[in-house]
Amino acid sequence: MEYVLHKADTRGHANHGWLDSHHSFSFANYHNPERMNFGVLRVLNDDIVSAGMGFGTHPHQNMEIISIPLEGDLEHKDSLGNLSVIREGDIQILSAGTGISHSEYNRNKGEQVKFLQIWIFPNKSDLAPRYDQISIRNLQKKNEFYQVLSPNSDDDGVWINQEAWFSMGEFEKGVSCEYELHNKNNGVYIFVLEGSIRIDNNKLEKRDGFGIWKTDKLEVIADSNAKLLLMEVPMQIS
Template sequence: MANFVFHAADSRGDANHGWLHSRHTFSFAGYFDAERMHFGALRVLNDDVVAAGMGFGKHPHDNMEIISIPLEGDLEHKDSMNNVAVIRHGDVQVMSAGTGITHSEYNKNSDRTVKFLQIWVIPNKGNVEPRYDQITLNPADRVNTFQQIISPNPDDAGVWIHQDAWFHLAKFDAGHEDTYTFKREGNGLYIFNLKGKITVEGKEMVDRDGLGISDTNAVTIKAESDAEFLLMEVPMLK
């Protein structure tokens, strides 16, 4: 029988620093909940809003797969690998921190906020050579289907990470229903509902709700309204 863990949007950690308003699904920085440390290899899911012209100064990371998905606005990235890039809504960025990197992220615009998801995945190997990649997606490819954006395979669709994990974005019209089949036996699936109302195996989710599902190999998702959501399939680490 499948196991479910539900995280209502308003139950997340709430950190408002003025220039940054972040909602934490899992324990992060000043927010700690022993029951919400991670979902399998999914360690961090931060829903960030950065004020105009503001951002994160240079800071280090190591041995983590870091994924950024902009939802609105433009985010400028600079790192110790000499990458300088702007990621926008429709892009996906990934960094394998490996042996260690430093980077900064700033809202490139002085007149509007930037909203993005910051996601950390625990890698399946340590001390790899740091790497950076980003792609621009076609939003039409997720309408009433699952658009793959991350996998373990460099030759597969989307970007790749050092973990047996697959991420998909979906944009369902009201009434549409589809079944997601897990890519790897023993993995779990964490669904983060971006907007709209969906039901997952009969469980209702609204804006920014999260739902983790394990001990199954497929889930059926139905849009009760026009909806957009992110699927994150990850190994269920202890």
């Protein structure tokens, strides 16, 4: 078993006024050669967008881009003709493939939007671009992990072009939960959304990240009421 711990206050930070963003991995003007990625997990941005503001139209190519809203309403528009709003309890996938342009705006004039922006390297290049979003409210469970993303279109959650599985968990204080990897060659990156947990005697608090690999399972113990995002990803970029 090997692991890396990224404390919340060691992340890159950019405040553009309309956007306050923390970067778990190198992104834009934040460059840390020791934090370029975790396997195929390339970007994990913790974004706050001011009321009525947002990202203008911009392109992406050959990347799987996942958005998980935490608070507020985020409006999405893209070159495929999609116009939608994602909210807390939703998950969105933008499979950029051969190329897609999109914009994202805080739809509300009086409150912030908070969301996670996650980029995953795909396992195939130059595929047809694709967009999808779903509600994950009906998947939610207490005190166990529930899957919100996988490589399989028939599974719970959205699907992406990579052998990756995302799960979320909401745990009460004192609860322990085991996660078994789908592929022993994968690694797991856990991001703490709320509360505090322990993994193998490592204490993690709000917005800490913890990557673990060379294991086939792990145990999470909640030291307080906690909410987590767990990302199982290949450790080798194809």
